Amino acid sequence: MATSEHVIMQNEALVALALIAALELGRTVYAEGTAEKDLESAKLVQILHSLLADERSAPEIKYNSMVLICALMGSVLKSLHKEVQDLAFLDVVSKLRSHENKSVAQQASLTEQRLTVES
DSSP: OOOOOSSSHHHHHHHHHHHIIIIIITOOOGGEEEEEEEEHTTTTTHHHHHHHHHHSSHHHHHHHHHHHHHEEHHOHHHHHHHHHHHHTTTHHHHHHHSSSSSHHHHHHHHHHHHHHHHH
């Protein structure tokens, strides 16, 4: 759903994934890393990167993508942390600090701080 052409479906997927990441992934690793493997095989980190880099992405998509990145970085899923660092999210997020939407700009600052601490 995060790659849907419909903004509302993208947004719903991002919100759901952020909730799952914040509530569950920080506490436990599912049976033998299943959640981590599922997220990796879904190419979640690459999708988030492209949503943030795409100038056509709606502000709420950018905002919720950054919320999800922060939730993933707060989880115990180290391979996803590495993917985030390898894809240079810091560069993409830094550019969003000057976004015209104040919520996006504020979340970009918070996300940038989180990424800096985690690297």
